[in-house]
Amino acid sequence: xxxxxxxxxxxxxxxxxxxxxxxxxxxxxxxxxxxxxxxxxxxxxxxxxxxxxxxxxxxxxxxxxxxxxxxxxxxxxxxxxxxxxxxxxxxxxxxxxxxxxxxxxxxxxxxxxxxxxxxxxxxxx
Numbered sequence: 001x002x003x004x005x006x007x008x009x010x011x012x013x014x015x016x017x018x019x020x021x022x023x024x025x026x027x028x029x030x031x032x033x034x035x036x037x038x039x040x041x042x043x044x045x046x047x048x049x050x051x052x053x054x055x056x057x058x059x060x061x062x063x064x065x066x067x068x069x070x071x072x073x074x075x076x077x078x079x080x081x082x083x084x085x086x087x088x089x090x091x092x093x094x095x096x097x098x099x100x101x102x103x104x105x106x107x108x109x110x111x112x113x114x115x116x117x118x119x120x121x122x123x124x125x
Contacts, residue, residue: 001060001070008077009053016047019088027091035091042087049076049084049109056116068119075112079105 020043028036056073063069083105090098 001073002057005053005057005060005070005073008073009050009057012046012050012053012077012080016043016050016084019043019046031091035094038087039091042084042091045109046080046084049080049112052076052112059116059119063119063123066119068115068122072112072115072119075108075115079108079112081105082108 020040023031023036023039023043027039031039053073053076056069056076059069060066060073082101086098086101086105089095090102
């Protein structure tokens with residue numbers, strides 16, 4: 001799991017930086033101020049949780065591929081897809097339905113962090 005989450009984290013960090021640059025340089029004149037702020041929120045959460053995936057990778061290595069830790073990683077990854085992905089898609093298309101996917105991503109983010117907390121709590125010293 002270490003290798004997989006390092007790859008997922010690295011790819012998502014790359015995508016977060018690339019999308020942030022795209023938003024700042026390619027979309028600023030095309031999106032309203034409100035949509036631009038929404039896009040930036042997607043980028044911010046994308047980058048934070050990409051770093052979370054990298055942390056998960058190292059915790060998998062340290063904790064011996066704990067099921068709770070790896071499930072936390074998959075939850076963060078799903079959160080990136082649903083939360084940030086829906087915000088990016090909404091900003092580009094303005095299809096209102098997409099904003100209903102964003103809270104699902106938020107729940108995945110929360111679940112991932114809760115699972116990580118439980119894994120730490122259960123960890124024997």
